[in-house]
Amino acid sequence: MKNNEIDIEYLADSSVNAALDAQIRQLLTTCFTKPEDVVFKDRRYFIEPYPHRWVIRDTQASLVAHIGVHEKTVEADARHFRIGGIAEVCVHPDYRRRGFVKKMLACVHDWLVRNEFDFAVLFGDPRIYNSSGYVQVNNLIHDDVTATGESCTSQSPVMVRPLTETPWPGGQVYLPGPKF
Numbered sequence: 170m171k172n173n174e175i176d177i178e179y180l181a182d183s184s185v186n187a188a189l190d191a192q193i194r195q196l197l198t199t200c201f202t203k204p205e206d207v208v209f210k211d212r213r214y215f216i217e218p219y220p221h222r223w224v225i226r227d228t229q230a231s232l233v234a235h236i237g238v239h240e241k242t243v244e245a246d247a248r249h250f251r252i253g254g255i256a257e258v259c260v261h262p263d264y265r266r267r268g269f270v271k272k273m274l275a276c277v278h279d280w281l282v283r284n285e286f287d288f289a290v291l292f293g294d295p296r297i298y299n300s301s302g303y304v305q306v307n308n309l310i311h312d313d314v315t316a317t318g319e320s321c322t323s324q325s326p327v328m329v330r331p332l333t334e335t336p337w338p339g340g341q342v343y344l345p346g347p348k349f
Contacts, residue, residue: 175225175269175272176225176226177223177224177225177272177273177276178223178224178225178226179221179222179223179276179280180221180222180223180224181220181221182218182219182220182221182222183220185213190213192231192232193213193222193224193232193235194209194210194211194212194213195232196232196233196234196235196259196261197209197213197235197257197259198210199261199262200235200259200260200261200262201215201257201259214237214256214257215256215257215349216347216348216349217239217346217347217349219237219238219239219240219254219256219349220238220239220240221237221238221240221280222235222236222237222238223235223236223238223273223276223277224236225264225269225273227264232261233260233261233263233264233269234259234260234261234264234269234270234273235257235258235259235260236255236256236257236258236270236273236274236277237255237256237257237258238253238254238255238256238277238280238281239253239254239256239349240253240254240286241253241254241290241344241345241346241349242345243288243290243309243342243343243344244342244343244345245338245340245341245342245343246338246340248338250287250288250335250338251285251286251287251288252286252287252288252289252290252344253277253281253286253288253289253290253332254290254291254349255274255277255289255290255291255293255349256291256349258270258273258274258291258293270297270301271300271301274289274298274301275301277289278301278302278330278332281332282332282333286332287331287332287333287335288329288330288331288332288335288337289303289329289330289332290309290327290328290329290330291303291327291328292325292326292327292328292348292349293328295328298328298330301330302330302331303328303329303330304328304329304330305326305327305328305329306326306327306328306329306337306342307324307326307327308324308338308339308340308341308342309324309325309326309327309342309343309344310322310323310324310341310342310343310344311323311325311343311344311345311346311347311348312344312345312346312347313347313348322343323348325348327348
């Protein structure tokens with residue numbers, strides 16, 4: 170990072186070697202500190218792996234910011250829509266409040282548009298993501314598991330950013346699989 174410029178680097182998950190995996194897990198472990206976040210000590214994703222990630226490094230090449238992206242589809246009104254599922258958005262505490270998330274999301278959104286996704290979707294705090302064009306919707310249903318291990322579906326509020334002229338569907342929207 171030089172003169173307030175930042176380099177945002179795309180990483181295909183398939184290119185992550187053991188050393189980079191350790192760096193990613195270290196950043197995630199530093200940023201996510203709830204008891205359930207202990208999973209990051211052993212893996213670089215919370216629920217399921219994703220094929221794409223963007224990172225920012227400091228001048229010593231240490232990772233300081235991260236965004237992962239799933240390739241998913243949602244179903245509504247007998248139609249399928251491609252979504253980029255945004256996951257594990259984080260910035261090292263020493264580098265926060267510099268606009269890194271907003272700048273990284275702009276890169277992610279450009280990539281999603283070029284690759285013909287309809288929406289960017291994330292489970293997150295509206296106070297953080299509204300300024301990047303996300304709005305909260307409450308009509309997403311996803312697969313889940315009860316406390317006793319039985320399959321079920323759950324409804325969760327989600328943040329959505331349209332990437333085309335297509336509006337988010339108004340009826341029930343189904344995300345096959347778990348939320349991310």
